[in-house]
Amino acid sequence: xxxxxxxSEQSGVNIExxxxxxxxxxxxxxxxxxxxxxxxxxxxxxxxxxxxxxxDLSFPISIIQTFxxxxxxxxxxxxEVKVLAENHLDEINAKIENLTRLREALLSxxxxxxxGTAACPMLDSLMKDGFGGDKSGQNRL
Amino acid sequence: xxxxxxxSEQSGVNIExxxxxxxxxxxxxxxxxxxxxxxxxxxxxxxxxxxxxxxDLSFPISIIQTFxxxxxxxxxxxxEVKVLAENHLDEINAKIENLTRLREALLSxxxxxxxGTAACPMLDSLMKDGFGGDKSGQNRL
DNA sequence: TCTAACTCCTGTAGTGACTACAGGAGCAAG
DNA sequence: CTTGCTCCTGTAGTCACTACAGGAGTTAGA
Numbered sequence: 532x533x534x535x536x537x538x539s540e541q542s543g544v545n546i547e548x549x550x551x552x553x554x555x556x557x558x559x560x561x562x563x564x565x566x567x568x569x570x571x572x573x574x575x576x577x578x579x580x581x582x583x584x585x586x587d588l589s590f591p592i593s594i595i596q597t598f599x600x601x602x603x604x605x606x607x608x609x610x611e612v613k614v615l616a617e618n619h620l621d622e623i624n625a626k627i628e629n630l631t632r633l634r635e636a637l638l639s640x641x642x643x644x645x646x647g648t649a650a651c652p653m654l655d656s657l658m659k660d661g662f663g664g665d666k667s668g669q670n671r672l
Numbered sequence: 673x674x675x676x677x678x679x680s681e682q683s684g685v686n687i688e689x690x691x692x693x694x695x696x697x698x699x700x701x702x703x704x705x706x707x708x709x710x711x712x713x714x715x716x717x718x719x720x721x722x723x724x725x726x727x728d729l730s731f732p733i734s735i736i737q738t739f740x741x742x743x744x745x746x747x748x749x750x751x752e753v754k755v756l757a758e759n760h761l762d763e764i765n766a767k768i769e770n771l772t773r774l775r776e777a778l779l780s781x782x783x784x785x786x787x788g789t790a791a792c793p794m795l796d797s798l799m800k801d802g803f804g805g806d807k808s809g810q811n812r813l
Numbered sequence: 814t815c816t817a818a819c820t821c822c823t824g825t826a827g828t829g830a831c832t833a834c835a836g837g838a839g840c841a842a843g
Numbered sequence: 844c845t846t847g848c849t850c851c852t853g854t855a856g857t858c859a860c861t862a863c864a865g866g867a868g869t870t871a872g873a
Contacts, residue, residue: 536820546821547861555859566868568821577799584798588778592859602795609785609792616782616794623775630768634761637729641757644750651750653757654743657725658718677849687850688832696830707839709850733830 532562538571542579549579557592557599558582590619673703679712683720690720698733698740699723731760 539546552558553569558578561569571579578599585595594615601611643652680687693699694710699719702710712720719740726736735756742752784793 534821545861548859550822551860566821568868577801581795581799586859588781589774598795601792602799609794612792612794613782613785616778616785620775620778620782623771623778627768627771627775630764630771633730634764634768637757637761637764640729641754641761644754644757651742651753653750653753654722654739657739658722658743660718675850686832689830691851692831707850709839727830 532570532572533576535569535571538569538576538579541576543583544579552579552582555592557596588619589623590615594619673711673713674717676710676712679710679717679720682717684724685720693720693723696733698737729760730764731756735760 533541535546535549538544539549542549544552549558553560558575561571561575564570581599582595585598586592590598597615598612640653640656674682676687676690679685680690683690685693690699694701699716702712702716705711722740723736726739727733731739738756739753781794781797
């Protein structure tokens with residue numbers, strides 16, 4: 532059994548984040564020592580590592596909770612996992628597209644931005660009435 | 673002069689967001705009617721629109737505040753704007769790169785994920801000890 | 814045995830940029 | 844005069860943490 536510091540080291544999850552996961556019920560509560568310190572089994576550390584890897588893949592916590600419950604009841608979990616992973620991939624692709632469009636917009640705006648004039652052409656065109664811009668608000672990162 | 677509803681329509685900024693910007697001092701407080709309702713001039717609406725466009729370009733509020741103060745004192749603002757825009761572009765490019773790597777990782781993980789087995793190979797490899805994964809935590813969106 | 818440094822505990826608040834809601838008041842049209 | 848719309852303030856929730864205060868236990872060396 533390992534203290535929270537060791538569990539953090541071995542799983543790659545920040546100590547504060549481990550306690551947060553426990554508070555939120557994302558991972559089960561570990562046992563405690565006589566003095567009230569958390570004690571983690573290798574399996575519990577593996578779960579923490581799993582959560583971290585999923586977060587590194589940018590899965591939201593809600594999906595990770597689904598994954599964790601699927602690993603317990605192992606009937607046909609794979610199909611569900613694939614669907615969740617594909618939806619997530621779609622989101623990632625959409626974000627990449629958005630960012631790419633955004634980059635183009637910024638590049639063309641800042642291109643005129645080094646003539647010696649006092650008023651900045653970039654700020655100017657962002658202020659003007661005629662400028663396009665999307666009203667969707669979907670461009671957020 | 674326009675009420676907050678009209679200002680929202682014309683600027684594309686949500687009513688609640690306009691009040692939030694005011695609370696946080698991001699835009700100046702507008703005048704009020706006798707009954708205490710906010711009244712916006714065309715210029716104030718233009719400022720809201722400017723903020724929205726910058727947000728659409730994913731500039732953080734802190735940078736937008738710098739932009740707004742630069743538009744008031746107009747000496748040599750362009751150089752500063754260009755630097756801020758270029759830093760922002762670098763961040764966007766970094767995000768695109770991260771997401772692209774992440775997509776590859778997810779694709780290769782989910783590729784094996786449709787054989788008819790009960791245990792999911794994707795979840796399996798995320799659980800295993802030997803799996804790589806980055807410890808940097810920089811993959812977050 | 815003492816002490817310093819370290820780790821751990823709980824609880825709370827802060828992050829960014831909003832969004833949602835409760836509970837009330839004004840205002841415009843029929 | 845009523846119905847429905849817009850507006851007001853203030854507070855709390857979102858997501859996934861992160862930071863800090865103030866205290867208690869633990870470990871290693873002198």
